[in-house]
Every structure is written in C-alpha cells, then in structure tokens.
Amino acid sequence: MRTLNLGILAHVDAGKTSLTERLLQAAGVIEEVGSVDAGSTRTDSLDLERRRGITIKSAVVSFALGGTTVNLIDTPGHPDFIAEVERVLNLLDGAVLVVSAVEGVQAQTRVLYRALRRLGVPTLVFVNKIDRAGARADSLLADLVAKLDPAMVAVDAVDGLGTAAAESKPRVRDTAFAEGLLEALLDEHLLESYLASTGGTAEASGMSHVAHDAALHSAFEARVALAEAHPVHFGSAITGAGIEGLIDGIRRFLTGSEGDPQGPLSGTVFKIERGPAGDRIAYARLFSGTVAVRDRVPVGDREAKVTALSVFEDGVDRPHPRVEAGRIAKLWGLGEVRIGDAIGRPPKLRTEHFLRPALETVVVPAREGDRPALHTALTQLAEQDPLIGLRHDETRRELSVSLYGEVQKEVIGATLAEEHGLEVDFRESTVICVERVTGTGAAVEFIAKAPNPFLATVGLRVEPSPGHGIDFRLGVELGSMPFAFFKAVEETVHDQLREGLRGWQVEGVTVTMTHSGYWARQSSAHGGFDKNMSSTAGDFRALVPLVLMEALRQAGTVVCEPLHRFRIELPAADLGGVLAALTKLRAVPEPPQIRGGRATIEGTIPAEAVHGLGQRLPGLTSGEGVLESVFERHEPVSGAVPSRPRTDANPLDRDAYLLAVVRRVSGR
Known part of the structure; x- marks a missing residue:
C-alpha cells in the first residue's frame, strides 16, 4: 500500500492542531472534533500541551485516504520548539503549511517555508480562519506571492469572507485561473500553446483550448510534485469549511511513496519517549526493508533486538508483528537508542538543520539533595531533545541547558515538576556565543x-x-x-x-x-x-x-553573538519611542513602512535584547505592538568579549x- 507521510506545519496559533482534528474527523477516525482550548485534541496528548494550548512534541496519527495510508505528523508551531520540527522534515513525503487568514505570513511561516523549499518537500498551503473577523483572501494571496514564492496559486474561491458563514469552493477554471497558472509556472511552451488556443475560429479555439487546459493542469500537478509550485486552499478548521477541498488537494497533489519491503533495511529514529518502566521507545520511519518483533537489527554503531513494535493506523498506534518500508512505527528494545540513529543502512536524508539554541540557563534544584536526580532527569530530557544541550560543570557543580526561548524554560520546569517530582529554579538566561x-x-x-x-x-x-x-x-x-x-x-x-x-x-x-x-x-x-x-x-x-x-x-578565534531578525507592527504614532528603544538595545532597524495609522519596522537585534524588547513593547505601544523574531546569523561581538568557564x-x-x-x- 502507498504511504504518505504528511507534515502539518505553521506559525503558532495558526490552527495546525485544529486542522489535524478536522482531517481525522473527515477520514472517519474520530466522531467529534477535539478542542485545543478544552485540551481534548488527539495529538496534544501531554497534560502540559493541553493546559497551555500549544503543541510541544511532534505527534503522529494515521488514517486511510483511498488506497493510501496517511501518517499525519502534527508539529510544534512555537519557535522555541523548532528542534521538533527539524527532526520531522526528513521524514516527509509532503506538507501542509497552515497560514492564518487574519495574521497572515508570520516570522515562523517564512522560516518553515524556506526549509520546505530547500528540501524539495511538495507543499500545499491552507489559509485557515476565513470565518474570523479581519480575514483576508486576495491581499493574503498577494502576501504569499511576495513574501514566500511567486508560484502560489489559489485553487479555491471564498464566499462570506470574515463571517461565520464563510465558505470555500473550487475556483472556476476560467481564463483568469488559466492565466494565474501560467504566471506561476513560467513555462514558455505552455504560454505559446495557450496563446495559440485562444486564436483562430471559435470552433478551433474551443477544441484547442480544452486540450491546452488539460496540459496546463497536468503541468501544474507535475510542478507541485517537484515542490516548484504550490496550491493555496482556503477554509476554516473550526467550521469545517474548505476541508473537503483540502483533502481533494492532498489526494491529487501529494502522491506519497512506495518503499521496498524486500530491500535492505534502512530507517531513522526521529523521536524518543520513556515508557512507564523507564524503557526507551523509539519512533522511526522505515525507508526500506522490513522489521519484525524479535529481529536483531543494527542501530547506530551497535545491534539490538526488537522486543515489541506498534504501527500507526486509524488514529492510534496498534501492536503489530512487523512494519514495512514507508511506515512509521514505535519500537521497543533498542537499548540506548538516540535521536538520529540509523536502523540498518543509514538512509539518504535531506539535509536541513536549524541552528542551535541561542540561550542557556543554569538549572538549580530547590533542594540540594535533589542534584543527582536532577542530573538524571535532565539527561533523559536531552535524550528526547538533543538540542537541550545539557552541560555539566563539575568544578562549580552547575547544570546548564540550552534554550530557544523563555517558553521552553517554563516547559522544562513544568516537566521536571510533573514527571520527575523536582522543583527547580532557573538563573537568568544568557546568550550562547560561538x-x-x-x-x-x-x-x-x-x-x-x-x-x-x-x-x-x-x-x-x-x-x-x-x-x-x-x-x-x-x-x-x-x-x-x-x-x-x-x-x-x-x-x-x-x-x-x-x-x-x-x-x-x-x-x-x-x-x-x-x-x-x-x-x-x-x-x-x-x-x-x-x-x-x-x-x-x-x-x-x-x-x-x-x-x-x-x-x-x-x-586564533573571534567570538560571535547571535543576531535575530525582528518585525514589529505598531501604531504609527508610537514609532518615535520604539525607534529610540531599539537604538538603546543595539538593534539596527530598517526604514519603517507606514500604511494608514499602522507601521511596520524590520531589522536585526542581538539575541540577548529580544526578551527585553518584548517586555518593553506593550508599554511603548499601549499594548498594540506585535513583535516577531527569528534567529538570522552570528556576528563578531562588539565591545567586551564574553567568555565562559570550561x-x-x-x-x-x-x-x-x-x-x-x-x-x-x-x-x-
């Protein structure tokens, strides 16, 4: 059976998890759509995820779509958990990039799209929340074209935009639609054929136009498969509008893959969990070959015996005697397995790596006697997320972890308390230089x-x-x-x-x-x-x-600090105060863009100043300023050169x- 490993990716709060729920309902896996706010979704299984209403760990659910098994992977949207997304990208046969019809293209949207494009992952765009006040369609499509890729083509039309009755339906394949496809494809031969099909007698024109229309759409599908063009669907995960159209798009544009069950064993581990008994459970995608219970398989640089396995199907993972190429499975018995380990022959993976975390903090146990247990707990967390980067300073008896942001720090603290019974404090986060x-x-x-x-x-x-x-x-x-x-x-x-x-x-x-x-x-x-x-x-x-x-x-070496790319949307009347604050924080802003009473500022800022800017911005803009930031590059430190004890x-x-x-x- 053909398998489609499908990633759902988005900026935080764009509606990824709600869309996953709606797709599961449409496939008949669940009867009722779970709520992120109520903590009843299928993929946000951690108590912490349900309370915070965000995805922290990637989750896998499966359903059948015709003759294809779809493994749907819901990934975190918050940039603090980008490491989870990184590990998923190598597994994907296709992706749905979710964009809010209200907020539009955001910082994380751009980061994710660039990664998908570099990796050549066929990608559909789903513009969510068309039922929300302030939703946009035409202008948002223009933003997708300008900020992401000119080869974005709207395949849906929207009625009742910005109302609870908003609906999405396939666009009429008229002249405007054909010209939009041609503009996205930039194919001279198709353009010449199209011009020829619109000339001559009415009868000849009609016949050639039909033939050209089929060729045009066939070319578009081929470009989508090569990740060189991207259909844009519109809808609402909350109301269900546009979901059938999206499913049709997944069926039409994302064909998936057929691995060779008889080929040499080749797979990769992308996630580690701990079972109730403390045993490691490995999530792996198999690219080739077959693994059965009790098989001895090469794992990294050693060999291990598979004691149990489960395969994802119909929304859950079920025990199974074997797993074949193309599928995703949970494996027990692989010993000291680590994220990134190859099972059998190392697969040829796409190479996309987000940069390391830019912050670190010292974790201090509330009780000195808990220090050994804290070391053990943080070691286990680092197994599940290698980019946590546990650092043990034996001389100063300090334990440090790497971070992408302050939200991740809160999550680590809550995890240590709830899963390990450890109360901890964190020292102020400091920037990690290179x-x-x-x-x-x-x-x-x-x-x-x-x-x-x-x-x-x-x-x-x-x-x-x-x-x-x-x-x-x-x-x-x-x-x-x-x-x-x-x-x-x-x-x-x-x-x-x-x-x-x-x-x-x-x-x-x-x-x-x-x-x-x-x-x-x-x-x-x-x-x-x-x-x-x-x-x-x-x-x-x-x-x-x-x-x-x-x-x-x-x-000789030079010490470099991380710089973030920032974007601030704010009332135009508050520009002066914000620009002055940016100067004090060593930011380098570009000329502001002003439209009506709103302004947008973009530029670069040292990573150590991002948190402070976020705290000051509400007061400078009467609570109306919105800050987005994402790591951009390292630059040599100006001024005093920081050092870190060995x-x-x-x-x-x-x-x-x-x-x-x-x-x-x-x-x-």
Missing part, C-alpha cells in the same frame, strides 16, 4: 619526546572552513596506525571543540591530522601486555586536547591538565 577560527595554526607532539608523556604522536592543523560544522580530515595514510586510534583522535577533536579558547563552541573549522605514530602492542618478560611499552586509544584521547588547543591558539580540565594550562588526567586515570 567561536570562529580566524587564521591557520598547527601543532605536533611526538612519541617518546619531551614534553609529551603519552605513547602517541599527534599533529593537527586548524583552519577556517565555510559552514557551521567541524570538518575532520586525514593528512596521513589511514593504514599508518590502527583505525581505533584514528577514531579516538576524531572523536576527541569534536568533543574538545565544544569549548574553544574562550569556552564557546568552535564552528566553521577544518582540522587535519598531519602526523601520527604509535608503539605497537608489546609484552613484558612474563608474556603479559605491557602498557608502558604499548600505545592505547587512551594515549591519543589524552594527547589530542593539548595539540588541538595549541593549534587553535596559534590560529567544564573540564583546561588543556591551555598544561600542568593543571596533566594533573587532572593523572587523577582521572588513577581514580583519585
């Missing part, structure tokens, strides 16, 4: 040559590279020493670059191993293994930090580092 390499540096230490106390030779060169990652390369032959030693070097390089010269993550760097050497395994006079004469992976793990940090010191032994202080290594090895 370090970028500015030059080239190299260092090497040779085996059996002072001051190197380790049985290893390591040489490393550090230099800038484009992008945000760490590129590790070999400048020596792979056969020059055991593979395990090379692996130890690479893993230690990645681990050490989490804290650069000033304690921040180093990004955009290429590290090349220029020298290698080891002593082969040797025995003592009694025939036993002699560590004093033989290199181990531990020698390389201990030496790499010294060599790497020296190379990094020679190369959480481990500092290899830049050689004596203290060596003493710490000796203590760690000896267990003292």
Whole structure:
C-alpha cells in the first residue's frame, strides 16, 4: 500500500492542531472534533500541551485516504520548539503549511517555508480562519506571492469572507485561473500553446483550448510534485469549511511513496519517549526493508533486538508483528537508542538543520539533595531533545541547558515538576556565543619526546572552513596506525571543540591530522601486555586536547553573538519611542513602512535584547505592538568579549591538565 507521510506545519496559533482534528474527523477516525482550548485534541496528548494550548512534541496519527495510508505528523508551531520540527522534515513525503487568514505570513511561516523549499518537500498551503473577523483572501494571496514564492496559486474561491458563514469552493477554471497558472509556472511552451488556443475560429479555439487546459493542469500537478509550485486552499478548521477541498488537494497533489519491503533495511529514529518502566521507545520511519518483533537489527554503531513494535493506523498506534518500508512505527528494545540513529543502512536524508539554541540557563534544584536526580532527569530530557544541550560543570557543580526561548524554560520546569517530582529554579538566561577560527595554526607532539608523556604522536592543523560544522580530515595514510586510534583522535577533536579558547563552541573549522605514530602492542618478560611499552586509544584521547588547543591558539578565534531578525507592527504614532528603544538595545532597524495609522519596522537585534524588547513593547505601544523574531546569523561581538568557564580540565594550562588526567586515570 502507498504511504504518505504528511507534515502539518505553521506559525503558532495558526490552527495546525485544529486542522489535524478536522482531517481525522473527515477520514472517519474520530466522531467529534477535539478542542485545543478544552485540551481534548488527539495529538496534544501531554497534560502540559493541553493546559497551555500549544503543541510541544511532534505527534503522529494515521488514517486511510483511498488506497493510501496517511501518517499525519502534527508539529510544534512555537519557535522555541523548532528542534521538533527539524527532526520531522526528513521524514516527509509532503506538507501542509497552515497560514492564518487574519495574521497572515508570520516570522515562523517564512522560516518553515524556506526549509520546505530547500528540501524539495511538495507543499500545499491552507489559509485557515476565513470565518474570523479581519480575514483576508486576495491581499493574503498577494502576501504569499511576495513574501514566500511567486508560484502560489489559489485553487479555491471564498464566499462570506470574515463571517461565520464563510465558505470555500473550487475556483472556476476560467481564463483568469488559466492565466494565474501560467504566471506561476513560467513555462514558455505552455504560454505559446495557450496563446495559440485562444486564436483562430471559435470552433478551433474551443477544441484547442480544452486540450491546452488539460496540459496546463497536468503541468501544474507535475510542478507541485517537484515542490516548484504550490496550491493555496482556503477554509476554516473550526467550521469545517474548505476541508473537503483540502483533502481533494492532498489526494491529487501529494502522491506519497512506495518503499521496498524486500530491500535492505534502512530507517531513522526521529523521536524518543520513556515508557512507564523507564524503557526507551523509539519512533522511526522505515525507508526500506522490513522489521519484525524479535529481529536483531543494527542501530547506530551497535545491534539490538526488537522486543515489541506498534504501527500507526486509524488514529492510534496498534501492536503489530512487523512494519514495512514507508511506515512509521514505535519500537521497543533498542537499548540506548538516540535521536538520529540509523536502523540498518543509514538512509539518504535531506539535509536541513536549524541552528542551535541561542540561550542557556543554569538549572538549580530547590533542594540540594535533589542534584543527582536532577542530573538524571535532565539527561533523559536531552535524550528526547538533543538540542537541550545539557552541560555539566563539575568544578562549580552547575547544570546548564540550552534554550530557544523563555517558553521552553517554563516547559522544562513544568516537566521536571510533573514527571520527575523536582522543583527547580532557573538563573537568568544568557546568550550562547560561538567561536570562529580566524587564521591557520598547527601543532605536533611526538612519541617518546619531551614534553609529551603519552605513547602517541599527534599533529593537527586548524583552519577556517565555510559552514557551521567541524570538518575532520586525514593528512596521513589511514593504514599508518590502527583505525581505533584514528577514531579516538576524531572523536576527541569534536568533543574538545565544544569549548574553544574562550569556552564557546568552535564552528566553521577544518582540522587535519598531519602526523601520527604509535608503539605497537608489546609484552613484558612474563608474556603479559605491557602498557608502558604499548600505545592505547587512551594515549591519543589524552594527547589530542593539548595539540588541538595549541593549534587553535596559534590560529586564533573571534567570538560571535547571535543576531535575530525582528518585525514589529505598531501604531504609527508610537514609532518615535520604539525607534529610540531599539537604538538603546543595539538593534539596527530598517526604514519603517507606514500604511494608514499602522507601521511596520524590520531589522536585526542581538539575541540577548529580544526578551527585553518584548517586555518593553506593550508599554511603548499601549499594548498594540506585535513583535516577531527569528534567529538570522552570528556576528563578531562588539565591545567586551564574553567568555565562559570550561567544564573540564583546561588543556591551555598544561600542568593543571596533566594533573587532572593523572587523577582521572588513577581514580583519585
């Protein structure tokens, strides 16, 4: 059976979850549509989600649409939970991007659409809330074209816009509709055919026009499948208007996929839950092959036995003996499985990564005796969301987590209280900077040559590279020493670059191993293994930090802070006060746009100032200002350069580092 893994994405409060409920009802999975406000929706299953009325964790429900099984994935809309969205994007065969007919294109709408377009995910747009006062149709379509993509085509017409009786129906396929399709497709051959079809005798024109109309719509469907054009549907998830049209659009434009159940096993884990007994439950999409209960399967770099599995169907997940390619399943028994692990052969996934969180905060237990339990609980939360980035400073006995925003902090606090019985406080959030390499540096230490106390030779060169990652390369032959030693070097390089010269993550760097050497395994006079004469992976793990940090010191780094792109809508009369406040917050505003009595300001602002701006804006605009912001880029810090204490032994202080290594090895 064909499977369509369909994502529902939107800016917060655009109506994603309500739309999911309406689609489930239309498919016959549920009898009554749940309410976000009442906390009765199928996908917002967490108590915290129901109380707050927002989606925090991605949820999967399934229903049949003709001969296709649709796995519907409801994703969070709040930017604080963008990591959940990121993990879903690689799974999708298609997407519905929900836009409010009242609020229109918002900051998160633009972020999500750009990601979908770069990944080539076929996307339909559903303009929700046409029954709300202030709803727009034509002008909103113009905004979609101007702010997202010229290839947006309205396939619905709206009657009674902005009233409770608002209805949506398919547009008449007239000349205006055909010309709109042509404008979106930008196809010269179709344009020539269309012009030819409208000329000549009436009889010939009618016949050729019919043929051209079929070709035009066929071309449009093909472009949608390639994510190069996007149908725009209108409706209301609350009243049900336009839902049948959207379902027809999903059936027509999003064809889904057919995996090969007989092919090599290949899947990916995108979500982790904890069961009542504390066991890990992995959510995975299978791209190829089949998994059955009691199968032993490769998971990441190890093997595990599947003890149970369930498959999503008819709105719930049901126990099943096997899962085949194309489906999404919950798997038990995979041990220390992590988000992002491959099941079987690693699939070729689309590569779209939202940047790391820009804030961090120290989590302090209300009772000192709860510190070990807090560490355990935060470790489990980091399993479910790796971008939480748990950071343990043993010297200061502090636990820090990374954040996208203040709402996420509230959710973490509530989760710790409700699920783990831990009351915590949070220190004020601080900005997470990064370090970028500015030059080239190299260092090497040779085996059996002072001051190197380790049985290893390591040489490393550090230099800038484009992008945000760490590129590790070999400048020596792979056969020059055991593979395990090379692996130890690479893993230690990645681990050490989490804290650069000033304690921040180093990004955009290429590290090349220029020298290698080891002593082969040797025995003592009694025939036993002699560590004093033989290199181990531990020698390389201990030496790499010294060599790497020296190379990094020679190369030099610059500390960069995160900048957000902001957009403020406000009364035009309040422009002066808001612009003055933006200047004090180191923001760089662009010239304001004024329409009637309303104004819009866009620009960039340091991430650390966003929260303060949000707090001040209501007072500056009599409560009428609306702020949107989203991360845009990192820029070198101006003024005093911030640093962050290291959480481990500092290899830049050689004596203290060596003493710490000796203590760690000896267990003292």
